Amino acid sequence: MQPQEPSFLEIIKAYLGSSKAVLPVFSATGMKIQREAAKAEPDTGVIERMITCDPSLTSQILRISNSAFYKGLQKVATVRTAIVRLGNQEIANIAILVSQKKQFKAKEPFINALMQNLWRHSVGTAISAQWIANRCGLKAKAQEAFTAGLLHDMGKLLILTVTDAVKRNGMLKQMPAERLLSEVMDNFHALYGYALLRHWNLPDAYCRIARDHHKSGPEKGNGLMMMVRLADKTTNCLGIGLHPPDACVLAATPEADYFGLSEVTLAELEIKLEDSKVFW
Incomplete structure (x- = not known):
C-alpha cells in the first residue's frame, strides 16, 4: 500500500518545525x-x-x-x-x-498577489485603528493603535511566506487551491501570528491582539483591542484585503457601540481609507 502524501497543513507544520524554516x-x-x-x-x-x-x-x-x-x-x-x-x-x-x-514579497506570482492584498488590509487596518483612537479622544494611544493594526494579521503573512518557501524547495509539489489556502489562513493565522510576534519579542499587547482580534464581545479596559477589532471589520466590510466585501453594519457592532461611534461618523472613516491608498 502506497504511503499517503502529507496534507498541505502537515507540510506547513513540518517546515515550521524544521531547522530550515526561514521566518519573516x-x-x-x-x-x-x-x-x-x-x-x-x-x-x-x-x-x-x-x-x-x-x-x-x-x-x-x-x-x-x-x-x-x-x-x-x-x-x-x-x-x-x-x-x-x-x-x-x-x-x-x-x-x-x-x-x-x-516582507510582503514572494517568488510565486500567486502568493505574491495574495501578499499584496494582505498588505492593503494591514495598512487599512493600521490607518483605521489610528483614526478611531484620534476620533475618540485617545490620541495617546494613536501610534500604538497604528502599529497594532499593522501587525494584527502577521500570521497570514507567515503562512504565505512558508507556502512560497515549501513550493520552491520541493516539499509542496503543487500550489494549493486558493480556497484551501484561505481556509488554513482563516483558521490558523491568529495562533501563528501570536507565535511570530512573540518570536520578534514585541510587546505583549501586540501579541495578544494578533491572537484574539477575532474573538467576540467587549473587552473592558482593553480599548486597543477594540480599536483593532473595529478597524479590521471596517476594512473587511470595504473589501480591502483577501476577501470580497463583507456585508455588515459597522455601527451595529459591539466595537462601534463600545466607542459610541455612529453610522455617520464611521462613514468619515471610509472616506479616510479611500484617501490613503498612497500607502498601498
Whole structure:
C-alpha cells in the first residue's frame, strides 16, 4: 500500500518545525523611530539620523511626502523638511510602513498577489485603528493603535511566506487551491501570528491582539483591542484585503457601540481609507 502524501497543513507544520524554516523578519528601525516619536519631547535630530542611515527608507519617505496625499506648495527634498511638514508621528508611521512592506514579497506570482492584498488590509487596518483612537479622544494611544493594526494579521503573512518557501524547495509539489489556502489562513493565522510576534519579542499587547482580534464581545479596559477589532471589520466590510466585501453594519457592532461611534461618523472613516491608498 502506497504511503499517503502529507496534507498541505502537515507540510506547513513540518517546515515550521524544521531547522530550515526561514521566518519573516521584523525591521526594528520603524519601531525605534516610533518609540522616539512617542516621547513627550521627541528628538527630531535622532529621528532624522535613524531615517537617513537607511537610503531605501529615506527615498521612500521623500516619495510619500511628495505624494498627492501630503503635497504642499514646495517640494520636499530632505528628511528634515519632511519631518517639519508631516510631524514626528506621521513620519514614524510612514517609517514602520516602509520597513515592513519589504516582507510582503514572494517568488510565486500567486502568493505574491495574495501578499499584496494582505498588505492593503494591514495598512487599512493600521490607518483605521489610528483614526478611531484620534476620533475618540485617545490620541495617546494613536501610534500604538497604528502599529497594532499593522501587525494584527502577521500570521497570514507567515503562512504565505512558508507556502512560497515549501513550493520552491520541493516539499509542496503543487500550489494549493486558493480556497484551501484561505481556509488554513482563516483558521490558523491568529495562533501563528501570536507565535511570530512573540518570536520578534514585541510587546505583549501586540501579541495578544494578533491572537484574539477575532474573538467576540467587549473587552473592558482593553480599548486597543477594540480599536483593532473595529478597524479590521471596517476594512473587511470595504473589501480591502483577501476577501470580497463583507456585508455588515459597522455601527451595529459591539466595537462601534463600545466607542459610541455612529453610522455617520464611521462613514468619515471610509472616506479616510479611500484617501490613503498612497500607502498601498
